[in-house]
Amino acid sequence: MIKVLKPGLFSTIQDLGRFGYQEFGVPYSGVMDRQAATVANALLGNHKNDAVIEMTMMGVSLEFKCETLICISGADMCPKLNGIPISNNKVLQVKPKDVLAFGRLLRGFRAYIAVLGGFRTEISMNSRSFYKGVTLKNQLIKGDCLRVKTFEGISTNKNALLKVNLDYLTINEIEVYKGAEFDLLSMAQQKRLFNSNFSISNINNRMAYQLNEAMENDLRAVITSPVLPGTVQLTPSGKLIVLMRDCQTTGGYPRILQLKESAINCLAQKYRGQTIAFKIT
């Protein structure tokens, strides 16, 4: 078992998501940065869908009550085990009473903690991903006790090597496809989209990232239609909204761009004030 001493700013349990329930209006959810979570699980020899802790901007502090293996990935939040700095993307053995904590955010925005066998929290609709109204909890709080698999003492993957490319944490290029309503845009609007930068507003969370700059917009709303994480909507005010993993299942604004899957991971590591540039793929 692992005890949450401090929950950080906003920390949740996530796996790859909840699929097959959109007909009831249930969002996909799942880790914002799939690359980071996948790396941490792979290094531990876990299943790719094993649940991890997702931390936003500020890390958690955990006390281990058992022996196990962990791996941290994604943003660099200066992780420390019992006060001693440790590295991301490395498998570490921990023992009872060890304390894992985090410091300053150096790079990226969301970091992940994976544990051998994954966190064994409640499964609702085939997924452990926290989502209000679907799981009982919607974020970790102080005192939470998280169940993990019993450690057998054999760590076959402890020395696993995996070259991790971390460039995506810092690049500002966001690769996109044309969205379903892209062709409704004027030439001037299309130029504006690809020839200038956009900055991330203070409204950015697991549901969506709103961008600050408004562009001219005379498009009418469309009939409510399906959207996906990574769909870029053009709102009546001319501002762009990039939908993220917890986004609603349908929307009524023109879908002008669609992020590549890898670009969603990239955007998930950005925060307020940072700029991005869309690049058509």
Next chain:
Amino acid sequence: MSKFKPTYKRFNEKAILIEWPFEISETILSDVLNLKKKIENALGYRIIEARSAYQSILVLYTDYIFDEIHAIKELEEIYNSMSNAVPSQSKLWKIPVCYHADFSLDIEEITQSKNLSKDDVIRLHSEAIYTVYFIGFLPGFLYLGGLNERLFTPRKEIPRRQIEKGAVAIGGNQTGVYPNESPGGWNIIGNSPIDFFNHQKEKPCFAKAGDRIQFVSVSLKEYVTIKALVKSGVYNLESEQVV
């Protein structure tokens, strides 16, 4: 063969969007639901799901689509081989709604702007039979068609930060029930004591696309009783089979 000619577009790495003409109609709905079912049967485990809305289906594949032209052709063939919509089994659900002043926060704005009495609003709202087009926005939020034109009311200029679970509301030419607390800009005229979404049930929503809904006006006293029955899991929502 159907009379529509839907369009097919790649949406992202793993999804293809099928679209019908930009209009809301029951003919399109039955075509959409018919094709959705055919796609699910034909593609099986190769898709994660086929999601429908008013006039579109998003087909989400399990794997990366390497051959887009082939995938689209396959979908077109499924559509073209489709016989006319077999009327599927649908249900008419009778949804209790309490229009008491405690809940109907915005009903006066509607009565004043429309020159209707409160009773008129309740009668017009509860005599109509609505069609469930799809579930979206929030878990358990039904997109309904069939609101009487006399009740069309623009969304509020400033949305409420918090709308109560069960709030029955009108926004533009639509009406709906908020399945959970949420921010929202629709005009609230009542509240329903039943659950529209329950993640612990095998069927998290009682209704599905293609079903019908009718609102039944209940008193505050009945509302409280139904709410208690719902809470203890013994309330049976009334429904009848329709073709």
